[in-house]
Amino acid sequence: MKKFTKEIEVRGHLIDSLILTKIFDNIMDLNGKFEVTKIKVGKMKTDESFAKVRVIGNSQKHLDEILGVLYRTGATLKLQKSVKLRSASKNMVMPDNFYSTTNNRTQIFHNKRWIKVDNTMMDKCIVVKSNKAQCVPIQDIKKGDKIVVGEIGVKVTPPERPREGMNIFEFMGSGSSSERPTQHIARKVAEEIRNTKKKGGKIVLVGGPAIVHTGAADAIAKMIRLGYINVVLAGNALAVHDVEYATLGTSLGMKVKDGTLAIRGHRNHMHAVNSVFKAGSLKKMVQQKKLKSGIMYECVKKKIPFVLAGSIRDDGPLPDVISDMALAQKKYKKLLKDADMVIMVSTMLHSIATGNMLPADVKIIVIDINQATVTKLVDRGTWQALGIVSDVGAFLPMLANQISR
Numbered sequence: 001m002k003k004f005t006k007e008i009e010v011r012g013h014l015i016d017s018l019i020l021t022k023i024f025d026n027i028m029d030l031n032g033k034f035e036v037t038k039i040k041v042g043k044m045k046t047d048e049s050f051a052k053v054r055v056i057g058n059s060q061k062h063l064d065e066i067l068g069v070l071y072r073t074g075a076t077l078k079l080q081k082s083v084k085l086r087s088a089s090k091n092m093v094m095p096d097n098f099y100s101t102t103n104n105r106t107q108i109f110h111n112k113r114w115i116k117v118d119n120t121m122m123d124k125c126i127v128v129k130s131n132k133a134q135c136v137p138i139q140d141i142k143k144g145d146k147i148v149v150g151e152i153g154v155k156v157t158p159p160e161r162p163r164e165g166m167n168i169f170e171f172m173g174s175g176s177s178s179e180r181p182t183q184h185i186a187r188k189v190a191e192e193i194r195n196t197k198k199k200g201g202k203i204v205l206v207g208g209p210a211i212v213h214t215g216a217a218d219a220i221a222k223m224i225r226l227g228y229i230n231v232v233l234a235g236n237a238l239a240v241h242d243v244e245y246a247t248l249g250t251s252l253g254m255k256v257k258d259g260t261l262a263i264r265g266h267r268n269h270m271h272a273v274n275s276v277f278k279a280g281s282l283k284k285m286v287q288q289k290k291l292k293s294g295i296m297y298e299c300v301k302k303k304i305p306f307v308l309a310g311s312i313r314d315d316g317p318l319p320d321v322i323s324d325m326a327l328a329q330k331k332y333k334k335l336l337k338d339a340d341m342v343i344m345v346s347t348m349l350h351s352i353a354t355g356n357m358l359p360a361d362v363k364i365i366v367i368d369i370n371q372a373t374v375t376k377l378v379d380r381g382t383w384q385a386l387g388i389v390s391d392v393g394a395f396l397p398m399l400a401n402q403i404s405r
Contacts, residue, residue, distance in 0.1 A: 004063040005056050007037065008075040014049040015041060017160040022073050023053065032057050032066045052078065068151045072102060074158045083108045083153030085128055085146040092141050098125045099148040101135050102156060103360040103381060108133050109153040120359035121333075122381045126154075139326060159360050159384065182390055183398065189365060189388070190402035193228055193341065196363070201340030204231040206354045207295075208347025210369075212241035213251045214393025217295055219400035220345075224298040228403055229343075231335045232299055232306040235350060236314040236321045239282065239296050244272035246294035273316040281319045307331040309350070333357050341365070344385075346392050348373045355382030367392055 014020040027034045033056040040050045055070065057063030067075075086095035101124045106117040110128060117126055117133045124135035126148040133148075141147070148154065196203055211220055223229050241251045249255055253265025262268065279285035286292075286300040299306050308321040309328035322328040332354065336342070341363040344351040351366060355377050358364065364385040366374045374387030388395065 003056060004058065004060050005054055006063060006067060007052055007054050007078040008067070008070055009050070009052050009078055010073070010075045011050045012048055012074060012157070013042070013160045014051060016045075017158070019074055019158055019160070020049075020051060022158075023070055023075060026069045026073065027055060027066055030062075030066045030069065032062070071151045071154060072104075072156050074156055076155050077152075080109050081152050082112070083110055083128075083148050084150050086149045088141050088143055088145045088147055090143045092138055094125050094138060094141060095147055095149050097149045099150065099154055100124070101126060103358060104159065105157040105359065105361065106135075107155045107157075108148060109155070114155065119337075121357050123356065182395065185388060185390075186395060186398040186402050190399055190405075192363070192365075193343075193399075193403055196341045197228055199340075202230050202338055203228060204233060204336060204339045204342045204354075205229045206233045206342060206344040206347060206350050207238050208234070208345060208350065209237035209241040209251075210346035210392055211238065211295070211396070212245050212256070213254070214346075214391060215256050216345075216393050216396035217242055217245055217256075219396040221293065221295050221298045222400045223403060224295065224302055224304055226404060227302075230304065231339070232295070232304060233309075233332055233335065233350060233354060234306070234347070235309050235311060236317040238347075239276075239308055239318055239320065240269055240272050240315065242294045242296050243276060243282075243285075243291060244269050246291055246297060247272060247275060270315060273318060276318050276320075277316070283320075305335055307335060309353075311349070329353075329357075343367070344377075345396070346373075348376065352377055352380055352382075355380065355385065358382065360384055367395055 010019065010023060012019060024034065035054040036051060037054050038052040042049045055066055057066055088094060101122060103120060103122040106120060107114045108117060108126060111131060115131060115133050117135060119134045121135045124137050126133050127136045128146045193203065211217055245251050245256055248268050250262045250265050250268045253262050253268050255262055275290060276282060276285055279288055279290055282296050283300050286297055291297050307328065310317045310321045310323035314321065317323060322331060336357050339362055342354060342358060344366045346368050351373060364382060366377060366385050367388045367390060368374065369389065369391050371389045374385060377385045
């Protein structure tokens with residue numbers, strides 16, 4: 001009986017990062033067989049390990065199916081072949097069998113050398129131009145672009161366990177639970193934020209209107225004022241609620257300080273929208289001293305870039321809101337470039353959208369009272385997200401106080 005085999009190689013922290021275990025699991029899950037032909041285990045925690053594994057399939061098609069999965073765990077062929085490229089037949093059309101990217105660090109073997117793929121994001125294709133490769137969304141594909149097809153010649157570097165001691169991400173794991181000591185978590189997160197800032201890192205906030213509605217707007221404004229947030233990504237609602245709170249003390253007509261309803265408070269958010277239109281923009285409202293506090297005020301005063309992406313349900317929307325979704329997505333991507341940490345607070349829509357734009361090595365903290373937000377984020381590919389299930393109105397002031405100590 002003819003055997004369909006191929007030898008793969010894998011290098012890195014294979015044991016403690018469970019990379020080799022995942023390779024074995026994938027082969028067995030797909031009803032394949034394997035034989036370890038060579039293995040060298042690193043002796044120290046900084047030493048990499050190396051393994052050669054012969055993969056055995058029932059047919060060539062079965063073997064190719066197994067190999068396609070293994071390539072995404074960091075495995076490469078012993079005798080490496082160059083990537084296959086096909087031209088796009090027209091704008092926004094990818095060739096059949098195009099390679100769909102993950103959010104892990106990726107390289108392609110082209111012209112006898114490995115080339116880093118830039119702009120790493122999940123669910124994109126890889127376009128190669130002049131010995132450079134980058135992830136490109138389908139709407140940016142142009143006729144004639146050279147696009148990677150198939151799995152051959154693509155190397156994915158899976159995430160590895162950090163070599164340093166335990167931080168908040170190791171302490172919590174990549175899950176979510178409300179069964180955690182909240183004050184201790186706040187201290188750990190504050191420490192992580194401070195360390196990121198000390199290293200000159202870029203910290204992005206993705207926020208929803210519940211920040212204001214639960215009384216946490218002052219905490220976020222404080223973090224911006226102290227320099228711990230470098231970019232704000234949100235929608236129309238966060239800005240509207242923020243302006244309403246800053247000018248009228250309410251959020252959707254509710255007095256934020258005591259939770260009572262204001263007289264004729266139902267019109268307050270529209271009053272906020274109208275006041276921004278009257279000024280011309282959020283920036284002009286600050287310049288005219290009509291807006292004197294809040295999240296958007298601090299963004300303008302500290303010159304913190306922000307993008308407000310519109311939706312079909314927006315009131316107004318505000319003059320600063322980008323209603324063209326393709327343009328808003330590009331603006332988000334531009335500001336997310338080189339981000340080191342992203343803090344997502346109470347916005348499932350923007351959190352999942354942002355998660356899809358980030359490489360796997362960006363630290364993501366999701367704070368939401370709804371555990372499903374974290375679950376959906378992880379299920380859709382942003383597996384590195386750290387979930388903190390908590391009332392943001394209680395957690396964020398605690399976090400801001402810890403940071404400022």
